[in-house]
Amino acid sequence: MKITVFGATGGTGRHVVEQALDAGHHVTAVVRDPAGLPRSDHPRSDHPRSDHPRSDHPRLDPVIADVMRPAAIEASVTGRDAVISALGPRGRGAGQVCAEGARSIIAALDDPATAGHTISLGY
Template sequence: MELTVLGATGGTGRQVVQQALEAGHSVTAVVRDPSRLPVTGAGLTVVTADVTDPESLLPALEGRDAAISALGPRGRKQARIAAAGTRAILSALDTCGVRRFAAVSAAPVGPLPEGEGVVARTVLIPLLWAVFRDVYTDLAAMEGEIRRSSADWTIVWPPRLTDKPVTGTYRRVGGGNVPHGRSISRADLAHALLAVLDEPTAGNRAWGLRTSRVGGRYATPAGRHRSVRDPGRPSVSCFRPVTGQLPRGRLSGGRVGVRGSRRP
């Protein structure tokens, strides 16, 4: 696959680039400062561009099969970058005829999951919105731009991000957040972003994610893929790496933080 990764120097973006290269994809990493991208390897092209300028993005998107955006502010002062950058990305995608697009949002921007605990509903989520309102408002605006576009899009709603290694085992809910979703590693988030690109049923839909207990109820045997449906709830899927098809390996990078801080 010819893949473009935007926001490639962030914690999640670096994971996407690394795992995509390991899976054999040709990757174009769009960055503002090439010195901040520690990933190297055959098949990697680094392009310096302004993500808010569609014309600047055209060389990085022309002839590509898909694009992944891990754009996000490094603090509340940069809270408008997600919507502005995504608007430019979508314009450039349309110009270049690239339809497949996946983007990272945040769990608090999505719907409150059925069965969520009282503390999360009444304390944690309202507190996150109070602290990171500008960031979440920006992400909500970004989602609006994506949903109104002509792209074949997928939005991912991760909870708090960690720097744990990739497992390929996580819960995924289509059209909603995962109940009791407290965290997921940036490596598994990157794994999920790459996985949805080849899934026909993942398009034009948002997906909630969270870490799954290894060896627990939702774990699957290594090298297998299984979907799980909970009665009365949105579709739930669980994944583990498949040799030669999905990325695998132990990766690290980025900073630990609440997804609301948008340090992807």
């Protein structure tokens, strides 16, 4: 399957991405900062985020995008079998980011080219 994960570097998102990769799926990880996904030159045991999937995994495509802008994320959901939102609270205004992010993802999925996709929203 081709899966897009929003919030891929967060507590839940990193586990979703890792499990999807372990199951053989192709994952598009939509992130604000790709530094949260380590590269192979950072051994897992030494990397500060050692439990994250590696950004250079052959089936992982990190995409930097603002989840608050549907047009910016539309390409990330087009042609995917599943879209998963693992956006979660972090800092002040986190509830707004989760709510607005969900609206933005739904708006991006409203395009006929993305119809029929699955979306799982979690807070």
